[in-house]
Amino acid sequence: MPEIPPGLSLRERKKFETHRTLARAAVRLVAEHGLDKVTVDDIAAAAGVSVRTFFNYFASKDDAVVIAYPDRDERTVAVVEALLAxxxxxxxxxxxxxxxxxxxxxxxxxxxxxxxxxxxxxQNLHLVSRMMVAQAESERQLVEAIARRSGCDAQKDFYPMLLFSLLGAGMSAAIRRWHALGGHGSLRELLNEAMDAVANGLPEPH
Structure with a gap:
């Protein structure tokens, strides 16, 4: 898919690009120097923007590392629509x-x-917790969409949250495996392999 979603106005495209530039700069600097040694000033300078502009996009340097894309809400809506369709x-x-x-x-x-x-x-496990907080609303919407598609009650029935949790575990395992392999191979194939194993009852390996 294209880096910038189609259909955005010029202003929206510029905001998307600035968010991505800051996020990439944050990841690059933290990977090179460590989270504790990188400041918001460093990230803003590397991205070619002011500190004030940085805070228009992120509340902290942690968020700049964690929140890779600015269109999380729009992507959640698109995923829900595709699931229900x-x-x-x-x-x-x-x-x-x-x-x-x-x-x-x-x-x-x-x-x-x-x-x-x-x-x-x-190397910074607290960022995983920050990511979970950032994704909480998306999770709620996806669980409700699973409930709608499967004819369940998201509040009363176990299945929607259980399926979402299984998928989350599969995604985590696939991404960690992909990372361990140095990004070689297809991440999507690893995820399919993980979820096929779950769907088949996670049989013992021979």
Whole structure:
């Protein structure tokens, strides 16, 4: 998929580009020097913007590392719509994987940035918690969409959250495996392999 989503106005395109420039600069500097040794001033200077502009996009340097893209809300809406529009004969798990395909394409197309980001996460575990907080609203919407598609109640039934949690675990395992392999191979194939194993009851390896 293109780095900048189609259909944006010139102003929106510039905001998207600035966000991405800051996020990439943050990841590069932190990967090179360590999180504690990088300041907001450093990131802003590397991105060619003022500190004031930095804070128009991020609340902290942690957020600049964690929040890679500015269109999280729009992507969540697109994933929900794709999930709910999937043919009924397609399993909910497969429909959700297909709906997330563009997100994994973004990661693979920005391989070096994401490999560096994953290394930073491994060295600064509190950033994983920050990422979970940032994704909380998206998670809620996706769980509700799973419930709608499967005819469940997101508040009362176990299935929607369980499926989402299984997918999250599969995504985490696939990304960590991809990172361990140095980004070689297809991240999406690793995810498919992980979720196929889950769908088949996670059989013992021979």
């Amino acid at each position: 999937a043919p009924p004969e397609v399993s909910t798990m497969r429909a959700l994987l297909d709906a997330l395909d563009d997100d994994f394409s973004r990661i693979e197309e920005n391989r070096e940035e994401w490999l560096a980001r994953m290394s930073i996460f491994e």
